[in-house]
Amino acid sequence: MPHATRIGSQAETSTPSSNGMPLVSTSCISSQLDLYQSGGWIPSFGSRCISTVENNVESASQDSASVSDVAPRIKFKRLDKTAKHIMQILDKEAVEELRSKKEMPDIKPGYIVQLKVEVPENKRRVSILKGIVIARRNAGLNTTFRIRRLVAGVGVESLFPLYSPNIKEIKVLDKKKVKRAKLYYLRDKMNALKKQ
Structure with missing residues (x-):
């Protein structure tokens, strides 16, 4: 009931x-x-x-x-942050390994450099490029630098990975003093290579 x-x-x-x-x-x-x-x-x-x-x-x-x-709250590490940290460690180790194998000069904007680059189409041929470094992007193993040079009176820019296996040799010819990190203003002005 x-x-x-x-x-x-x-x-x-x-x-x-x-x-x-x-x-x-x-x-x-x-x-x-x-x-x-x-x-x-x-x-x-x-x-x-x-x-x-x-x-x-x-x-x-x-x-x-x-x-x-109340008991203190336990903090757990986020997995994406942990993965990012591991990738940074691996990236640093890879850069150190490459630097130990090949001599790498410190390249900064304003430096006039000469590169010996393997042509990807024909691995036996090595081309020599000479230009002024107008920009550098630091990103560990993916660090790149931009070179501006004159080819038949026309300004040409090339972007190279610093740790590329195609770059056989990097030689610093001259060091110009600059106050900027990016020298993009040289696109409009006379190239610094004409004076040499």
């Missing part, structure tokens, strides 16, 4: 305060005796109560005590 029981009930009262605003007081009345008499089961969780306005200071101190009891 179905039979309904009340677990708890709330009573709400309002009384005027000294400043004219009503003070709300709510109390919880649990009907545990009804449950015992009817033979019902009492759950282990307690009923929630809203505290009165006058007890705000006490409830605030209880809240701060409960916050300090």
